[in-house]
Amino acid sequence: MSDATEVATIPITVDFSGGLEMLFDNQRRHSVALPAAQTSGKPANIAFLIDYLCKNLMKDPRSDLFVLDGHIRPGILVLINDADWELEGEEAYEIQPRDNILFVSTLHGG
Amino acid sequence: MRPALCVNCKTERALIKRPKNHEKLCKACFIAVFEDEVHHTITSSRLFSPGEKVAIGASGGKDSTVLASVLKTLNERHNYGLELVLLSIDEGIKGYRDDSLETVKRNAVQYEMPLKVVGYDELYGGEDQVVETIGKKGNCTYCGVFRRQALDRGAKMLGIKHVVTGHNADDVAETVLMNLLRGDLARLSRSTSIVTGDSRSEVKRSKPLKYSYEKEIVLYAHHKKLDYFSTECIYSPEAFRGSARGLIKQLERVRPTAILDIVRSGEDMARLVPGESKPSCACKGQAPGALASAEDDIGGCGSQNGRTPGNEMAAMDKRLRENEAHEGLEIDVAKAMSESKTGSERQRELPIRGGHGDSKPRQVLGNCKRCGYMSSQDICQACMLLEGLNKNRAQIQI
Numbered sequence: 085m086s087d088a089t090e091v092a093t094i095p096i097t098v099d100f101s102g103g104l105e106m107l108f109d110n111q112r113r114h115s116v117a118l119p120a121a122q123t124s125g126k127p128a129n130i131a132f133l134i135d136y137l138c139k140n141l142m143k144d145p146r147s148d149l150f151v152l153d154g155h156i157r158p159g160i161l162v163l164i165n166d167a168d169w170e171l172e173g174e175e176a177y178e179i180q181p182r183d184n185i186l187f188v189s190t191l192h193g194g
Numbered sequence: 195m196r197p198a199l200c201v202n203c204k205t206e207r208a209l210i211k212r213p214k215n216h217e218k219l220c221k222a223c224f225i226a227v228f229e230d231e232v233h234h235t236i237t238s239s240r241l242f243s244p245g246e247k248v249a250i251g252a253s254g255g256k257d258s259t260v261l262a263s264v265l266k267t268l269n270e271r272h273n274y275g276l277e278l279v280l281l282s283i284d285e286g287i288k289g290y291r292d293d294s295l296e297t298v299k300r301n302a303v304q305y306e307m308p309l310k311v312v313g314y315d316e317l318y319g320g321e322d323q324v325v326e327t328i329g330k331k332g333n334c335t336y337c338g339v340f341r342r343q344a345l346d347r348g349a350k351m352l353g354i355k356h357v358v359t360g361h362n363a364d365d366v367a368e369t370v371l372m373n374l375l376r377g378d379l380a381r382l383s384r385s386t387s388i389v390t391g392d393s394r395s396e397v398k399r400s401k402p403l404k405y406s407y408e409k410e411i412v413l414y415a416h417h418k419k420l421d422y423f424s425t426e427c428i429y430s431p432e433a434f435r436g437s438a439r440g441l442i443k444q445l446e447r448v449r450p451t452a453i454l455d456i457v458r459s460g461e462d463m464a465r466l467v468p469g470e471s472k473p474s475c476a477c478k479g480q481a482p483g484a485l486a487s488a489e490d491d492i493g494g495c496g497s498q499n500g501r502t503p504g505n506e507m508a509a510m511d512k513r514l515r516e517n518e519a520h521e522g523l524e525i526d527v528a529k530a531m532s533e534s535k536t537g538s539e540r541q542r543e544l545p546i547r548g549g550h551g552d553s554k555p556r557q558v559l560g561n562c563k564r565c566g567y568m569s570s571q572d573i574c575q576a577c578m579l580l581e582g583l584n585k586n587r588a589q590i591q592i
Contacts, residue, residue: 158443
């Protein structure tokens, strides 16, 4: 509270399913206070969120199951407020307060 | 970015962008289109007949859960007159299959379908050590071969002659690619077939989701809030399968139509293989093509990308390839090539198109000499694997 350097954050919920839960403490839903701006000063977008999740929320060392070559692993679907992220600008989508971002893996057996 | 509207109803917000044609659809229209397309596959391939008893191979995973849900919906909507049963195989993989079976049990209640669970111990009974050894091998190929037979035998116990599985377009594309990379055109051809097993085999197997994208299956399950199980099998797939899968997913990212294009290419190539299957989607009114041998059905369980190129896997893969004994086929193609080159019209004639009556020894569906199960070899894959396992066990005991 007394920390004067505290950065502005955006409250969002992040969900993991399709097996990705196991990388994030076996928990499906996470409430995240995402820094509102990237270090570059640009508003937080999905690319920034993915990097933030890897650095701050992932409990599992196998980050390659989530991110490959700096991008979300092919085969993992991203839904922004239930819409395919391809409809929303993918990594460039600027995150809004109370957004729900769902990462769902298609890579598991069925 | 202003939300896009559904191109179909033009009123609701689009939530889905279809990989096959980039169409933007709302939730309700997507669900309707997905179901209509599966219905089209079923009717154009004449998969079912009225009154037929059909067992759904259910693992509790997304594909078989979606298959059960869609079949229940379509059966009621279009009066297929099917009697649907869930059939699960318990391979005895602790921490994986026991949890996923709980999902299947819930599905049975949700979809009001009877459930039959068949254990490996029940099928390969009495030989606990063998069952245990299979478990320890923990390999998709072992698992796949045994599970396929187990589904058939489970169906037989129930007096059911048709088993449907949740194999999707991504699975078929993966298998096409793997067989292409192995140079195994005969198996490639059979793997594209929507129906496997023929009049001589007691159980036919089919894949109604053959043209459905894995992405859309997951989205269908998500938007319909289906209850499915998605913890990775504790065993990793062979490196080769994992690589093929990874490649397909990367291609999809760049060019989403690639998956169905690979499936279609596989079907087209199948037509070039002498005596092999015809196109399996019978859109133009012809009956489904020649039926593929059941053991050539898609292997593995479409699990995670390969991360463990372990020596054990490589060694087993090598042994399996020896066991499968399809070297004959490779020689066959080479022989055909050289034969036609000695001919006078080699410029115009591609040997693989064949059908000139030259007696190419291609695989013919018969029965395993040991267990009587349908097989294109003298000894079926499962008996081969069992023999290998028994040999290993003997070595361990010494």
